Amino acid sequence: MKKLSVIFILQLLFCTNLLAQQPHIIIIYTDDMGIGDMSCSGGEVEPTPNIDRLAQGGKRFTQYYTTAPVCSPSRVSVTTGMYHVKWNINTFLSSRRFNAKCEQSDFLVAEAPTIAKTLKTAGYKTAHYGKWHMGGGRDVKNAPSIAEYGFDDFASTWESPNPDPLLTSGNWIWTAEDSIKRWERTAYFVDKTLAFLDANKETPCFINLWPDDVHSPWVPDESSQENWKGTAFNLDKMQLVMGEFDKQIGRLLDGLEQKGLLENTLIIFTSDNGPAPSFDRIRTNGLRGVKNSLYEGGILMPFIVHWPKKVQAGQVDSASVIASIDLLPTLCKIANAQLPEHFQPDGEDISKSWLRKKSYEREQDLFFEYGRNEDFKYPKNGTDRSLHLAVRHGDWKLFATPDGKTVELYNLKSDPTESHNLVQEKQEIVKELLPKLLSWFASSDKAYVSGNNLMSK
Structure with missing residues (x-):
């Protein structure tokens, strides 16, 4: 009996130590952000000191690809670690009639593998705050709840099966009557993120922080929403939205630091697809292509990994060719989670390129x-x-x-x-x-x- 007790105690200590070593993981998945939207990548749209702070404190990759140039399929790929075509999601999800015309399903099936499900096998608590757009909204009433994809908590926008009533008082992306105004949304999602970490102090957490900034139409303040159709696609409005978005990234970093969590929190910063419009390629740093295009401007995305405990600060990797489908297998490796049993990820484990001062040589095209x-x-x-x-x-x-x-x-x-x-x-x-x-x-x-x-x- 004593021997069994000792073994049990050792196993408990091992598991406790493992949980203590596992990082919190936050994926910041921005909306329609081009590589020219960050000043740390040479962009000149608007200074982004807090996004730059992420890059300076971590490792920035210059050859990261989303595997689809528009929101719904790109989110499916990053979520499942598999190409979106396998799940029959080909473009942005909309009404049933539109989806049929585009030869796609109405939503990602709940049986699909997800990062949240896999990390739960390693003891993670999971949350999704922000845009979903993998099913639900408009006339699609039978999409699975976000909970069925492995999330313990969530707050989402109109294009989801579980729209937050504070954000969606009407049947559109936003309305003037929303309790949380269009320009307050990212702050709301950051607050939710920090509160979830507070509520789960004894457990590693995985959080999708998926703001719908910097997607147009740009509505940076109360005066803008009154006549938005005439001005909400102007560069000056986009700059104001970008400035507020960057400010909220700073609030997130400050909040993590004040809670003593920044050192062992892995933050991944990227975008779902290229910008629209690009304003004569300003937002793509001169690259051809925009949102909905497979040219580089539509799929070559910002990508930053920030994890002070493990990732050496101030690195720029211009050699590794990596992609959204790589996140699931990579995070499984880092968190000691089990890969999905019945689905083979299309992505590759690229953790060595994050944790070491070396580039990654891709095995597959x-x-x-x-x-x-x-x-x-x-x-x-x-x-x-x-x-x-x-x-x-x-x-x-x-x-x-x-x-x-x-x-x-x-x-x-x-x-x-x-x-x-x-x-x-x-x-x-x-x-x-x-x-x-x-x-x-x-x-x-x-x-x-x-x-x-x-x-x-």
Whole structure:
């Protein structure tokens, strides 16, 4: 009996020590933010001293990709660690009629793997504060609750199955009658985040902090909401929204520091997709492409990892090619959580690139999909509108239509603005990458919806 008691005590101490070592994890997933929106990446839109503070205190990556150029599929990919096409979410979710026209489901099925579910296997308490947009809203009344995706607490906006009544007094993104005004939302979500940490002091916490800043229309104050249709897409309004958003990032950091939590809190800062509009590429640092485009301006995103206990401050990694699908396996590794049993993540564990002063050499190519039929009408600018499929392989990026008849090829190292199509000069690269891209799309599209009958509308 004494021996068993000693073993039990040792196991308890091990588990207690493990929990003490696990970091709190906060994913700040901004909305429509381009790489030119941060001053630490050379952007000139608006000074962002608090986002810069995150970068200076951690590691900034310059080759991080979202695997979809618009909100709903990008959020599905970061949540599941898998390409969005496997879950039949192809563009932003809207009404049932719109979703059908775009050949997509009405919501992400609750059976899908999520970061929250996996971290709960390692003892985490979980919360989601902010935009959801993976199902629910408009006339979609049967989307699963956010709780079914593994979250213990949540407060979300109109485009979700559980809209917070303080944020959504009407049937639109925001109204003048909302209790929490449009320009107060990020502060509200930051307050929720800090309160959740206070309420779970003995437990590691995972929090999605997903503000809907800096998505247009930009409504920075009370006077702006009165005549917003005439001014809410102007750069000066965007700058005011960005300034307030940055201020709230500072409030989060200050709150964590005051609670003694900053040292062992892993903060991941990134965006769901590129900006709209870009104001003549100011918000993309000169890159071609915007939101809804597979050119670099639509999918190459800000990415900062801040974890004072483990990540050395002041680093910039311009070599590692990483992506949103990598977050789930990476966070599982860091938190000692179990990977999903029945689903194989498409992403890779990139934790070594975070924790060490070295770059990550990707094992698999990155694939992208957007714009499958004529109902994908954006971006309006033909120069920014890309072909339906793309693959990133080393320095090469190849675009194609699903029939393989139209192809573009760019070398991102020598041509980051994707201005010079090298299809004719580099046929050997085309012959290598095109079959891989077409095969990926053929095998991935709706793989876990129609193929495994997880969804019945």
